[in-house]
Amino acid sequence: MSLDDRNYSEKRDFIRMQVQTRAILEHAGQRYPALCLDLSSSGMQLETEAPLTVGDRVRVLIPSEHSALKGLEAEAEVIRIGEADGGRKTLGLTVLSMR
Template sequence: MSSVPTDYSEKRDFIRMRVDADISLIHQDQVIAAVCLDLSSSGMQVQAPQRFTVGDKLEVRIDSDHPALEGLEARTEVVWIATQPEGLQKLGLRILSMK
């Protein structure tokens, strides 16, 4: 990681893959339908219809349509939030662990 201070949105220590995939966020036993916009080995950018706060822990499930590939399940933490029109939020999620 670079020692030069930068805005969080400019940090790119890991290659990001654009995915635009439907996902499920699980927070306090509630399942919320959302969209994963991009994914890297350390985190993901998600668009969600519900309000979260920095520090919230979310379980993320991305199902696979391909029978030979398993879906992704991860425990994540909200590290940044950008409010979007119509009550949506873009979330930066750091992957804490994978199942």
């Protein structure tokens, strides 16, 4: 990580947790498998094959692996799209609300 990258990451308002867990992305009545790469209280980054564009609103479900804990459910908006391996996309999402 370069000094500029470190300075930028330290300016974030919320700490991002690296999670690498499966997720379900819902948009326009369709469900797509996704991988949640990181998560904070204000956003998340997913990797998926879902055909989305910047500005799309989505629902993200991250099931809990523990029966005693409820999974995460969030309404979010796509604010960034990047390229990943194998034709997949990385999505930068801002969280609009959590349930």
